[in-house]
Amino acid sequence: xxxxxxxxxxxxxxxxxxxxxxxxxxxxxxxxxxxxxxxxxxxxxxxxxxxxxxxxxxxxxxxxxxxxxxxxxxxxxxxxxxxxxxxxxxxxxxxxxxxxxxxxxxxxxxxxxxxxxxxxxxxxxxxxxxxxxxxxxxxxxxxxxxxxxxxxxxxxxxxxxxxxxxxxxxxxxxxxxxxxxxxxxxxxxxxxxxxxxxxxxxxxxxxxxxxxxxxxxxxxxxxxxxxxxxxxx
Numbered sequence: 282x283x284x285x286x287x288x289x290x291x292x293x294x295x296x297x298x299x300x301x302x303x304x305x306x307x308x309x310x311x312x313x314x315x316x317x318x319x320x321x322x323x324x325x326x327x328x329x330x331x332x333x334x335x336x337x338x339x340x341x342x343x344x345x346x347x348x349x350x351x352x353x354x355x356x357x358x359x360x361x362x363x364x365x366x367x368x369x370x371x372x373x374x375x376x377x378x379x380x381x382x383x384x385x386x387x388x389x390x391x392x393x394x395x396x397x398x399x400x401x402x403x404x405x406x407x408x409x410x411x412x413x414x415x416x417x418x419x420x421x422x423x424x425x426x427x428x429x430x431x432x433x434x435x436x437x438x439x440x441x442x443x444x445x446x447x448x449x450x451x452x453x454x455x456x457x458x459x460x461x462x463x464x465x466x467x468x469x470x471x472x473x474x475x476x477x478x479x480x481x482x483x484x485x486x487x488x489x490x491x492x493x494x495x496x497x498x499x500x501x502x503x504x505x506x507x508x509x510x511x512x513x514x
Contacts, residue, residue, distance in 0.1 A: 285499050286480055286512070288460050292399060293408035293432075293450060293474075295441075295465035296416065297352075299484055300407070300424060301386040304328060310382035315369075322367045330366060335359035336469070339410065339440040349438045351412045353383065383415075388424050389486075395505035396426055398513055407431045408450050408463070410440050430454065442473020451479075462499070464508065472496045482508060 294300055311324040338355040350358075357380055364371050371379075396405060405428050409416055413433040420431055432453060437445040451458045463474030464482045468491045471481040475496035483491060483498035484505070491498070502508045 286462065289403065289462045289480060289512075290456055290460045291404040291406055291429075291454055291462070292482075292512075293406045293447075293461055293463050293479075294428075295463070295467055295470050296407055296409035296411055296419065296424075297386075298486065299464065299466040300388055300392050301419065302389045303332070303386065306386040307382055310379065314379055318369050318371070320367065320369050322369070327363060327367060331359055331363040334362050334366075338362075343439040343443055349435065349440075351435075352410050352440075353380065353412060353415060355440075356380070356383065384418065386419060386423050389504065391504050391506045393424070393426055395509040398509040402513055404429045404454070406450070406454065408441075408446070410434050442469050442476075444473065444477050447474050447477040447479055468492050471498050482512075484508065 297303055308324050308328055311327055315322055315324055315327065335356050338359045342350050342355055357376060360380070361371075361376060399405060407416065407420060407428045407430070409432070411419065411433055413435045416431055416433050420426065420428060430453065432450050434440055434446050436453070437443060437449045439445055447463070448458065451461050454461070458478035459480070462480040462482055463471055464484060465471050465474075466484040466486040468483060468489065471483050472492050472494050475481045475498070481496070481498040482500040482502065485501055485503055500508070500511055502511060
């Protein structure tokens with residue numbers, strides 16, 4: 282293990298797209314929705330646009346400082362925008378019904394076995410953009426893993442990568458920022474954490490490039506199995 286990681290006491294995990302397989306969980310629902318709408322839009326393309334718009338909605342929500350809207354609300358707004366972009370009409374009730382798909386997200390298959398190994402050495406914490414009640418449901422009923430702590434960005438009133446999120450999490454854990462390592466498949470999340478003094482692990486679950494920034498990850502892996510091999514060796 283490198284010297285930069287020798288002080289790590291806690292691993293803080295992004296949840297959406299890192300622990301939970303959003304694409305694999307939601308694409309079947311998107312396919313069915315598009316079939317009902319008799320749309321020729323590609324489900325993969327709709328998901329790609331939706332995910333990108335969701336991040337923009339979160340960034341706007343934080344920048345405008347009108348009050349933290351929450352994860353599911355920004356996901357809903359992004360879905361409505363993406364449907365309009367694709368020329369697909371949907372009523373409020375149809376959107377509301379579709380959003381129930383988020384309640385049944387599944388973790389990537391290697392996550393829980395790797396967490397069991399990582400737990401032997403580190404405190405394991407979920408640090409997520411998700412709303413607190415939603416996170417509690419996902420951890421208990423979908424991930425089914427007993428994290429040492431589950432921290433929602435609700436405590437900071439802003440989405441990651443706002444620095445208040447990472448600093449508040451370290452404070453809640455009673456640790457220095459340099460004793461925490463952010464694990465995320467979202468590069469902006471690793472960048473935000475590294476800028477605050479965290480160490481960072483980038484889980485390269487997609488073909489998206491990493492940011493052009495001085496705040497590079499300390500570790501880059503393809504999945505949690507590889508992460509456990511690196512951090513527990």
